[in-house]
Amino acid sequence: MRGWLLAILIAAGLLLANGVFTGAFGAGVALPPYVLQVLCLAGINVTLAVSLNLINGFTGQFSIGHAGFMAIGAYASSYFTVTFGPALRTSLGSLPLFVQDSVVLLVGLAIGAFLASIAGFFVGVPSLRLRGDYLAIVTLGFGEIIGVVILNIDAVGGARGYSGIPKLANFFWIWIFAAVTILIVYRIVHSSFGRTLVAIREDEVAAEAMGVHTTRAKVISFVVSSAMAGVAGGLFAHYLMYVNVRSFNFLKSFEIIIMIVIGGLGSISGSVLGAVLFISLTEGLREFAQYRMVLFSLLLIILMIVRPQGILGHKEFVTFLTRRRRSIGAAPGTTGNA
Amino acid sequence: MTTFLQQLVNGLSLGSIYALIALGYTMVYGVLRLINFAHGDVYMIGAYVGYYLSRRLQGREPSLVSALLVMFGSMIACAILGVLIERLAYRPVRREARLTLLITAIGVSLFLENLAQLLFGATPRFFPSLAPRTDFHIAGMRLTSEQITVIAVSVLLMVLLRAFIMSTRTGKAMRAVSFSLDASKLMGISTDWIISVTFALGSALAAAGGVLIAMQIPKIDPLMGITYGLKAFIAAVLGGIGSIPGAVLGGLLIGTSEVMVVGYLSSTYRDAIAFGILILVLILRPQGLLGRVQKEKV
Numbered sequence: 104m105r106g107w108l109l110a111i112l113i114a115a116g117l118l119l120a121n122g123v124f125t126g127a128f129g130a131g132v133a134l135p136p137y138v139l140q141v142l143c144l145a146g147i148n149v150t151l152a153v154s155l156n157l158i159n160g161f162t163g164q165f166s167i168g169h170a171g172f173m174a175i176g177a178y179a180s181s182y183f184t185v186t187f188g189p190a191l192r193t194s195l196g197s198l199p200l201f202v203q204d205s206v207v208l209l210v211g212l213a214i215g216a217f218l219a220s221i222a223g224f225f226v227g228v229p230s231l232r233l234r235g236d237y238l239a240i241v242t243l244g245f246g247e248i249i250g251v252v253i254l255n256i257d258a259v260g261g262a263r264g265y266s267g268i269p270k271l272a273n274f275f276w277i278w279i280f281a282a283v284t285i286l287i288v289y290r291i292v293h294s295s296f297g298r299t300l301v302a303i304r305e306d307e308v309a310a311e312a313m314g315v316h317t318t319r320a321k322v323i324s325f326v327v328s329s330a331m332a333g334v335a336g337g338l339f340a341h342y343l344m345y346v347n348v349r350s351f352n353f354l355k356s357f358e359i360i361i362m363i364v365i366g367g368l369g370s371i372s373g374s375v376l377g378a379v380l381f382i383s384l385t386e387g388l389r390e391f392a393q394y395r396m397v398l399f400s401l402l403l404i405i406l407m408i409v410r411p412q413g414i415l416g417h418k419e420f421v422t423f424l425t426r427r428r429r430s431i432g433a434a435p436g437t438t439g440n441a
Numbered sequence: 442m443t444t445f446l447q448q449l450v451n452g453l454s455l456g457s458i459y460a461l462i463a464l465g466y467t468m469v470y471g472v473l474r475l476i477n478f479a480h481g482d483v484y485m486i487g488a489y490v491g492y493y494l495s496r497r498l499q500g501r502e503p504s505l506v507s508a509l510l511v512m513f514g515s516m517i518a519c520a521i522l523g524v525l526i527e528r529l530a531y532r533p534v535r536r537e538a539r540l541t542l543l544i545t546a547i548g549v550s551l552f553l554e555n556l557a558q559l560l561f562g563a564t565p566r567f568f569p570s571l572a573p574r575t576d577f578h579i580a581g582m583r584l585t586s587e588q589i590t591v592i593a594v595s596v597l598l599m600v601l602l603r604a605f606i607m608s609t610r611t612g613k614a615m616r617a618v619s620f621s622l623d624a625s626k627l628m629g630i631s632t633d634w635i636i637s638v639t640f641a642l643g644s645a646l647a648a649a650g651g652v653l654i655a656m657q658i659p660k661i662d663p664l665m666g667i668t669y670g671l672k673a674f675i676a677a678v679l680g681g682i683g684s685i686p687g688a689v690l691g692g693l694l695i696g697t698s699e700v701m702v703v704g705y706l707s708s709t710y711r712d713a714i715a716f717g718i719l720i721l722v723l724i725l726r727p728q729g730l731l732g733r734v735q736k737e738k739v
Contacts, residue, residue, distance in 0.1 A: 163540075165540055165543060167547070229720060229723065229724055230720075230723070232723075233723060233727070236475070236476040236539070236543055237678070237723065237727075239476070239543060240476060240671070240674060240675075240678075240719075241719065241720070241723065243671070244671065244675075244716040244719060244720075245716070247671075247712070247716070248713055248716055251709075251712060251713055255709060353667075357547065357551060360544070360547070364544055368540075393558070393559055394559065396551060396554075396555040397552060397555040397556055397559060399551070400548050400549075400550075400551035400552035400555060401548075401552055403544065403545075403547070403548035403551070404530050404545055404548040404549060404552065407534050407537075407541050407544055407545040407548065408530075408533040408534055408545075411534065411537050411538070411541040411544075
């Protein structure tokens with residue numbers, strides 16, 4: 104009961120914030136469009152980072168092809184809203200416009216998430232049998248293959264990019280899905296299945312000896328993570344109204360990895376922190392754009408040398424402050440799957 | 442038949458460059474059990490060092506001597522770079538979890554790519570021609586002097602590497618370290634020194650590959666290391682990572698199959714074929730063609 108109340112409160116709060124920021128309550132309290140866009144992109148990054156953390160941080164399987172699934176979500180949902188959106192609207196003709204918008208967006212996102220999770224399944228089944236660094240390379244390869252395939256589909260614009268996507272996503276939807284992603288990952292991690300995932304991260308052989316079907320658990324975690332990346336991609340496309348394969352190349356995957364590594368692999372609040380830090384730094388250093396990635400990569404190397412577990416490590420923000428409860432599955436001195 | 446032979450020669454020439462880069466991957470994996478993500482970028486830096494050196498030499502008559510000068514200069518520069526990368530980035534995290542090492546390697550790779558964009562600019566540059574060009578016609582095939590240089594230099598370097606590893610004390614120590622790092626330390630081998638030598642050798646070979654490919658294409662850009670690096674890595678996996686003859690075999694196979702696919706099917710599959718091979722290898726024979734099966738011990 105309390106959970107529902109909280110959910111309704113969060114949704115109402117976001118709706119209110121959306122109204123205030125976009126100027127529904129007068130231009131005086133509205134945010135400048137640039138700040139609003141940064142906030143929205145931050146929300147998409149939070150979704151991406153938290154979903155990638157499920158597979159990289161909690162399951163300990165280092166995937167670096169997350170942007171590929173984001174691309175599938177973006178293209179699939181956009182293709183739906185552009186091609187079938189008008190027809191869906193006609194069938195909803197009597198309903199108010201914002202309901203129509205929401206229905207079209209939600210169906211589009213569902214399709215994007217579904218296709219991304221299918222792709223996640225087909226990528227995950229062969230590659231998740233591999234350990235550590237092999238998996239990293241294979242996911243990187245699959246991510247690039249997804250890009251090449253999309254580039255060759257002319258119906259979605261090929262190398263020109265896909266334009267004319269209706270602007271259906273806004274601050275409210277982006278942060279609702281960020282909250283939903285956080286909730287899903289939190290619930291998974293704190294379930295018995297989540298303990299299975301953490302067991303795989305800590306010691307795959309021991310987990311298998313305890314009767315965990317490791318490949319199955321890893322594939323499930325990978326599929327869920329891909330679906331959420333698909334949603335993030337769909338929101339990205341419907342917020343910027345234009346997508347290009349180049350936005351989803353391995354550099355995007357690396358960006359998401361930097362976010363979760365900075366925040367701490369295996370910490371949900373760490374991913375949120377990492378995503379927000381990353382976008383603040385990126386936007387703050389806009390004047391020095393060409394030095395930005397040099398700085399980030401240097402930061403990543405130094406972080407690995409000085410504090411390889413990231414800012415929060417396996418801990419959550421609350422436990423990090425109070426230090427009373429031990430974080431989920433964090434054994435002393437472990438730094439992840441060897 | 443002539444077309445096939447022509448494609449085979451083209452494939453072998455591309456493949457020997459993949460083999461040169463793959464050697465660096467496989468050697469570093471042998472001693473550190475690390476996929477050195479930055480290796481492809483060392484290769485890119487090698488091409489750029491070669492570019493600046495040959496600009497220095499411009500005005501002189503293109504000759505084999507200046508080509509060799511450029512190549513050696515770039516090999517030495519990259520050997521130093523490789524040692525520096527290992528010293529500054531990998532050594533501090535060597536005892537950490539393997540994931541930490543992997544993330545560090547990704548960080549180094551990103552750093553080199555972005556630094557190169559900053560220093561050299563993101564626009565591609567054209568590599569000046571170093572040696573006089575001539576075409577040879579043998580049995581209906583066209584062999585460019587670049588192709589012959591590429592194959593000859595690669596074979597020479599591989600023979601030298603083989604001799605170094607099999608018959609010098611340092612080479613013997615390298616083999617010992619790749620067999621077991623801890624045991625060789627106990628036997629009095631200076632493992633830090635051997636790891637540095639491995640990085641120096643691997644990076645020098647990558648630089649040679651970079652200069653050779655730059656002479657052939659002849660266009661270089663700061664992100665060129667990624668695709669070549671990935672394909673060379675796949676070549677190392679195909680041959681059996683950690684195995685030096687395997688890297689050579691894998692490189693030649695990947696290069697040949699890529700050229701054949703482009704020649705007989707379509708050029709859009711150019712980059713997909715290597716990944717297709719990788720996936721097949723990992724499903725059917727994960728240890729690679731010449732690799733040893735490693736049992737997992739608890």
